Amino acid sequence: MRENPPAEQRKGIEMTEEKKKGFFGKLVEGLSKTRNNILGGVEQVIHNFKAIDEDFLEELEEALIVADLGVGTTIRIMEDLRVKIKERKLRDVQDVRGLLQEELVEIMRTDQDPYIFERERSVLLVIGVNGVGKTTTIGKLAHQYKSQGKKVVLAAADTFRAAAIDQLVEWANRASVEIIAQGENADPGAVVYDAVQAAKARKADILICDTAGRLHNKKNLMEELRKVNRIIEREYPDAYKEVLLVLDSTTGQNALQQAKQFKEIADITGIVLTKLDGTAKGGIAIAIQAEHEIPVKFIGVGEGLEDLQKFDPVSFVEALFEK
Numbered sequence: 001m002r003e004n005p006p007a008e009q010r011k012g013i014e015m016t017e018e019k020k021k022g023f024f025g026k027l028v029e030g031l032s033k034t035r036n037n038i039l040g041g042v043e044q045v046i047h048n049f050k051a052i053d054e055d056f057l058e059e060l061e062e063a064l065i066v067a068d069l070g071v072g073t074t075i076r077i078m079e080d081l082r083v084k085i086k087e088r089k090l091r092d093v094q095d096v097r098g099l100l101q102e103e104l105v106e107i108m109r110t111d112q113d114p115y116i117f118e119r120e121r122s123v124l125l126v127i128g129v130n131g132v133g134k135t136t137t138i139g140k141l142a143h144q145y146k147s148q149g150k151k152v153v154l155a156a157a158d159t160f161r162a163a164a165i166d167q168l169v170e171w172a173n174r175a176s177v178e179i180i181a182q183g184e185n186a187d188p189g190a191v192v193y194d195a196v197q198a199a200k201a202r203k204a205d206i207l208i209c210d211t212a213g214r215l216h217n218k219k220n221l222m223e224e225l226r227k228v229n230r231i232i233e234r235e236y237p238d239a240y241k242e243v244l245l246v247l248d249s250t251t252g253q254n255a256l257q258q259a260k261q262f263k264e265i266a267d268i269t270g271i272v273l274t275k276l277d278g279t280a281k282g283g284i285a286i287a288i289q290a291e292h293e294i295p296v297k298f299i300g301v302g303e304g305l306e307d308l309q310k311f312d313p314v315s316f317v318e319a320l321f322e323k
């Protein structure tokens with residue numbers, strides 16, 4: 001006769017099944033290639049050694065670099081690991097798995113609350129080069145905030161291409177939110193001005209502005225962003241300001257480079273990392289936060305309206321190490 005598992009164990013089973021279906025399951029699924037890349041390499045090294053020695057640490061270092069964590073971040077992780085291994089007098093390679101998890105969470109943790117803007121009347125400026133998933137991200141954000149009962153207004157202030165405006169209008173329709181748009185090549189400042197007036201008149205909770213991302217013309221881009229900022233400061237001084245940089249995780253180290261360049265021209269407050277599903281390069285979520293100290297606030301894990309999640313370092317690392 002089979003006995004029912006004890007209550008505590010049952011709860012564990014239920015939680016695991018629930019976890020698999022829901023938000024965490026989507027994360028685990030989306031990160032499958034990244035997990036193979038990072039965990040696969042780490043597990044191989046752990047498998048090849050019994051005791052923690054210099055050769056083991058060197059191979060572990062190599063595995064992390066190969067997994068798109070980048071040289072700088074890997075060196076930092078390894079330095080911390082060496083200290084902890086010594087402090088805790090660890091010898092068994094099996095202990096390194098947990099230690100590494102702990103370390104990854106630590107280098108991504110931020111002290112500030114990353115989502116204050118959700119509780120305030122706010123303006124989100126969204127920047128990023130073409131094709132990274134900027135428009136899709138704005139559509140997903142609009143849908144999510146609208147679903148939470150918030151009043152959302154969009155501003156199509158990336159006026160460089162007519163197609164970009166049309167695409168955003170389509171997303172606004174899909175999410176049933178209002179959008180302020182003008183024609184191609186309209187002055188982005190004028191679009192933002194109109195959008196701020198609309199947001200104030202409607203008592204919008206959140207105004208999300210699509211802005212240009214032509215990095216190859218850095219001087220113009222900087223001017224444009226400065227102008228848009230000035231208008232927001234002047235017309236909407238009470239609004240909480242958030243500047244989100246959208247980066248395509250499939251571009252790996254290139255995304256890191258973009259973060260560096262955008263950081264020079266804008267006060268970025270957060271990063272959205274798109275296309276984490278289907279890439280093995282998700283390690284850059286760790287590298288970006290370690291190297292640039294800008295928190296990843298959202299991750300894209302698919303093309304659907306619901307496929308944008310808040311980034312939580314603990315869940316992310318847990319999903320990476322889920323077997």
Ligand SMILES: Nc1nc2c(ncn2[C@@H]2O[C@H](COP(=O)(O)OP(=O)(O)OP(=O)(O)O)[C@@H](O)[C@H]2O)c(=O)[nH]1
Nearest residue numbers: 129130131132133134135136274275300301302303
């Ligand atoms: N798989 C996957 N695809 C995504 C994700 N985010 C965006 N995409 C896709 O990436 C492509 C580019 O997205 P857009 O939103 O058009 O990119 P954009 O940065 O606005 O680019 P432009 O419109 O050219 O300025 C589209 O096919 C999206 O469906 C994601 O998280 N996962």
